[in-house]
Amino acid sequence: xxxxxxxxxxxxxxxxxxxxxxxxxxxxxxxxxxxxxxxxxxxxxxxxxxxxxxxxxxxxxxxxxxxxxxxxxxxxxxxxxxxxxxxxxxxxxxxxxxxxxxxxxxxxxxxxxxxxx
Amino acid sequence: xxxxxxxxxxxxxxxxxxxxxxxxxxxxxxxxxxxxxxxxxxxxxxxxxxxxxxxxxxxxxxxxxxxxxxxxxxxxxxxxxxxxxxxxxxxxxxxxxxxxxxxxxxxxxxxxxxxxxxxxxxxxxxxxxxxxxxxxxxxxxxxxxxxxxxxxxxxxxxxxxxxxxxxxxxxxxxxxxxxxxxxxxxxxxxxxxxxxxxxxxxxxxxxxxxxxxxxxxxxxxxxxxxx
Numbered sequence: 001x002x003x004x005x006x007x008x009x010x011x012x013x014x015x016x017x018x019x020x021x022x023x024x025x026x027x028x029x030x031x032x033x034x035x036x037x038x039x040x041x042x043x044x045x046x047x048x049x050x051x052x053x054x055x056x057x058x059x060x061x062x063x064x065x066x067x068x069x070x071x072x073x074x075x076x077x078x079x080x081x082x083x084x085x086x087x088x089x090x091x092x093x094x095x096x097x098x099x100x101x102x103x104x105x106x107x108x109x110x111x112x113x114x115x116x117x
Numbered sequence: 118x119x120x121x122x123x124x125x126x127x128x129x130x131x132x133x134x135x136x137x138x139x140x141x142x143x144x145x146x147x148x149x150x151x152x153x154x155x156x157x158x159x160x161x162x163x164x165x166x167x168x169x170x171x172x173x174x175x176x177x178x179x180x181x182x183x184x185x186x187x188x189x190x191x192x193x194x195x196x197x198x199x200x201x202x203x204x205x206x207x208x209x210x211x212x213x214x215x216x217x218x219x220x221x222x223x224x225x226x227x228x229x230x231x232x233x234x235x236x237x238x239x240x241x242x243x244x245x246x247x248x249x250x251x252x253x254x255x256x257x258x259x260x261x262x263x264x265x266x267x268x269x270x271x272x273x274x275x276x277x278x279x280x281x282x283x284x285x286x287x288x289x290x291x292x293x294x295x296x297x298x299x300x301x302x303x304x305x306x307x308x309x310x311x312x313x314x315x316x317x318x319x320x321x322x323x324x325x326x327x328x329x330x331x332x333x334x335x336x337x338x339x340x341x342x343x344x
Contacts, residue, residue: 001174001177024178026166026178028166028168030168031243031244031245031246032243032244035243035275038276044208046166046208086177088177088179090179092179094177094178094179096177096178098170101172101311101314101315102169102170102171102173102174102311103168103169103170103174103311104168104169104170104174104178105168107178109178109179115179116179116182117206
């Protein structure tokens with residue numbers, strides 16, 4: 001992956017407007033947050049292979065990190081803190097936010113075909 | 118406590134993630150292998166949902182499973198341990214039907230004719246997958262004919278485990294085989310590099326070997342019996 005380039009990502013998002021795509025979204029602070037800090041909580045969620053058709057997809061930059069919002073017929077999909085992206089050989093748009101140690105904190109990924117199980 | 122490694126027929130290690138074996142039991146495995154005892158790792162998942170992507174990161178969510186699978190295969194080669202991958206998915210072990218997992222584990226334990234099973238001690242193993250895998254392993258052994266049950270050594274790692282369980286009754290000093298353990302740890306490049314960099318801060322004078330030894334020299338277990 002490399003640092004997000006806003007215009008490139010916007011183009012990738014635009015290509016799937018009004019077309020069904022599979023989405024993977026997740027956020028995590030790891031399974032050991034509370035283990036290492038009694039005042040912390042482990043927090044995480046992921047959705048893998050939900051199929052949606054968004055009517056508008058947009059990426060927005062603020063202070064070096066990015067947010068992506070996907071508007072669809074009956075709701076939204078949203079991710080904040082994205083920093084890096086890759087459009088891979090399987091035509092999947094991968095976006096992720098990494099901390100200073102390179103650990104994944106948040107991800108949003110789109111694909112015309114389901115992500116591998 | 119002096120351990121007679123050679124008295125065992127077959128050791129079966131049951132953990133959910135590639136790298137659990139290298140952190141928790143690699144030195145012990147080497148000692149069994151050097152005593153001529155076969156060791157097999159039943160690895161639950163491929164760590165597909167890990168957040169460590171290398172440091173600097175080189176993996177992503179979609180490439181991580183294959184990378185970690187290869188790292189796992191390489192780590193097992195370093196310590197000469199057989200490997201069976203069970204194809205569950207990272208972070209979901211606790212949502213599987215525990216009896217189904219236990220039945221599969223029992224079948225494998227019986228086929229391998231294990232005299233010792235090493236696994237996590239639920240619920241003192243912090244990560245939900247660790248606890249779920251340990252619970253299924255305990256259940257598998259409880260389901261066996263009492264005369265045929267293997268010994269069980271379980272890793273407890275939660276901050277409160279000593280208060281509740283007392284001190285571990287097996288403490289293995291891996292110093293004499295530590296190079297092999299370090300090789301196994303380093304096979305998990307996507308997972309270990311960031312950790313080694315972190316603990317290096319303030320310890321710049323130590324060699325990589327001595328630094329890793331400081332954190333991973335001792336492997337500790339509580340023995341568990343089922344009645």
